[in-house]
Amino acid sequence: MYDFIIIGGGPAGMMAAGRAGARGKKVVLLEKKDQLGKKLLICASGRCNVTNTAAPDSLIKAYGKGGHFLRTALQTFDNEKLRLFLLSYGVETVIENKGRVFPKSQRAASVLKALETYMHNHKVKIQTNSHVLQLTLENNRVSGVETNHGSVFGRNILIATGGRSYPATGSTGDGYTLASSVGHAICSTYPAIIAFETEETWMKSLQGTPMKNVNITAYQSGKKIAGQFGEALFTHYGVSGPTILDMSKRIVECLSNGHVPIRIDFKPHHTSEELDKILVNQIKRHGNKAIKSCLVFFIPEKLAPVLLNLCDIEPHKKTSQITAPERKRIVKQIKGLPLTCMRHRPIEEAIVTAGGIRLDEVDAKTMKSKLIEGLYFAGEVLDIDGPTGGFNLQAAFSSGYLAGDSID
Numbered sequence: 001m002y003d004f005i006i007i008g009g010g011p012a013g014m015m016a017a018g019r020a021g022a023r024g025k026k027v028v029l030l031e032k033k034d035q036l037g038k039k040l041l042i043c044a045s046g047r048c049n050v051t052n053t054a055a056p057d058s059l060i061k062a063y064g065k066g067g068h069f070l071r072t073a074l075q076t077f078d079n080e081k082l083r084l085f086l087l088s089y090g091v092e093t094v095i096e097n098k099g100r101v102f103p104k105s106q107r108a109a110s111v112l113k114a115l116e117t118y119m120h121n122h123k124v125k126i127q128t129n130s131h132v133l134q135l136t137l138e139n140n141r142v143s144g145v146e147t148n149h150g151s152v153f154g155r156n157i158l159i160a161t162g163g164r165s166y167p168a169t170g171s172t173g174d175g176y177t178l179a180s181s182v183g184h185a186i187c188s189t190y191p192a193i194i195a196f197e198t199e200e201t202w203m204k205s206l207q208g209t210p211m212k213n214v215n216i217t218a219y220q221s222g223k224k225i226a227g228q229f230g231e232a233l234f235t236h237y238g239v240s241g242p243t244i245l246d247m248s249k250r251i252v253e254c255l256s257n258g259h260v261p262i263r264i265d266f267k268p269h270h271t272s273e274e275l276d277k278i279l280v281n282q283i284k285r286h287g288n289k290a291i292k293s294c295l296v297f298f299i300p301e302k303l304a305p306v307l308l309n310l311c312d313i314e315p316h317k318k319t320s321q322i323t324a325p326e327r328k329r330i331v332k333q334i335k336g337l338p339l340t341c342m343r344h345r346p347i348e349e350a351i352v353t354a355g356g357i358r359l360d361e362v363d364a365k366t367m368k369s370k371l372i373e374g375l376y377f378a379g380e381v382l383d384i385d386g387p388t389g390g391f392n393l394q395a396a397f398s399s400g401y402l403a404g405d406s407i408d
């Protein structure tokens with residue numbers, strides 16, 4: 001008979017297990033894959049953006065409506081405490097742009113090692129290849145779980161099974177089934193950090209071309225719905241990259257009402273008039289060159305012929321022969337290259353799953369179910385998601401820690 005059965009060996013489950021173990025509780029962690037933390041290991045391409053240095057208020061705001069729910073969890077185990085925790089296990093961290101925190105080693109494996117040591121030091125029993133199939137209840141209280149290897153009995157259970165993205169890492173949405181089987185409501189799930197397929201197909205030839213210092217604005221019915229400055233990426237199907245991923249939750253929500261046009265401003269720090277003057281200057285200086293070579297000053301080289309085609313201008317046309325109306329068309333495209341988001345990529349490719357266990361059925365002070373005695377939730381399985389920048393791992397660590405801190 002365990003004090004705490006943890007379902008899921010991701011960051012939320014491992015943190016909860018370690019914390020409960022540190023409090024002297026008898027803990028078992030059941031992980032269906034052959035290894036813990038498979039998703040953790042691929043975070044930020046294996047570099048693992050563990051948290052963000054955002055101040056407490058900004059940290060809470062980053063999660064939108066979920067931020068209020070996370071307040072106690074973030075107060076109990078915030079970004080500073082997480083960094084100190086990692087340091088206490090020999091993992092120094094460094095801060096990169098926009099407050100992103102990474103292990104100094106640049107290796108997610110060092111973060112996983114810290115969590116494994118934490119659990120080991122506090123005698124957490126770890127069972128990999130243990131797939132939890134069902135919860136068992138007695139008089140509205142959890143009593144254990146059924147796994148592929150038989151029954152495990154415990155007084156408290158944590159569902160920390162993650163979301164539905166990157167299913168090869170083990171996050172296949174089992175937590176939603178387990179929770180709904182005992183009466184919990186699930187807010188419908190959708191991808192929150194995801195790339196988009198566009199109506200236009202011309203970017204196929206630009207696959208992998210990065211766009212730097214661009215301003216991207218998304219619209220619906222003529223109204224701005226989201227905007228971001230930074231980097232983006234052309235892909236064979238459409239657009240991706242940091243700015244797109246950061247705007248993606250809003251775009252996904254709007255896609256249910258129809259296509260979402262976006263405009264890419266390649267020179268956001270210049271007005272169209274200023275840009276026109278710069279272009280005139282370039283034309284004067286490089287009159288003998290083909291116009292496509294002249295444009296590399298403004299846009300990625302590979303994009304130049306595509307953009308000129310969109311302007312109905314022959315890319316090899318001599319720069320000195322560009323007419324004023326043609327120049328205006330070029331400026332218009334540089335200041336707002338139009339693309340149309342048709343659909344998001346499949347949820348399996350999402351960085352994070354939005355939706356999940358309904359928050360009003362969970363006590364935010366303890367992560368305990370309000371419906372079933374002894375049942376707890378932590379991590380991405382909850383209806384919480386944050387933007388890129390380390391916020392999703394912080395939410396998993398904080399909610400996991402609070403659950404491990406709360407069980408009796």
Ligand SMILES: Cc1cc2nc3c(=O)[nH]c(=O)nc-3n(C[C@H](O)[C@H](O)[C@H](O)COP(=O)(O)OP(=O)(O)OC[C@H]3O[C@@H](n4cnc5c(N)ncnc54)[C@H](O)[C@@H]3O)c2cc1C
Pocket residue numbers: 007008009010011012013030031032033036037038039040042043044045048049050051130131132133160161162163165166169170171172173174175350351352378379380381389390391392393394396
């Ligand atoms: C490619 C990629 C990169 C990312 N990079 C970052 C980043 O740099 N920074 C950041 O903050 N966030 C990042 N994220 C998001 C972050 O990884 C997740 O939000 C976080 O891992 C969620 O933690 P979790 O513990 O809730 O769930 P998960 O990490 O998904 O872990 C859930 C675990 O539960 C197990 N499980 C599921 N069902 C069962 C079952 N029935 N029985 C037993 N075990 C089960 C799974 O096998 C899995 O190991 C990234 C995500 C992806 C996909």
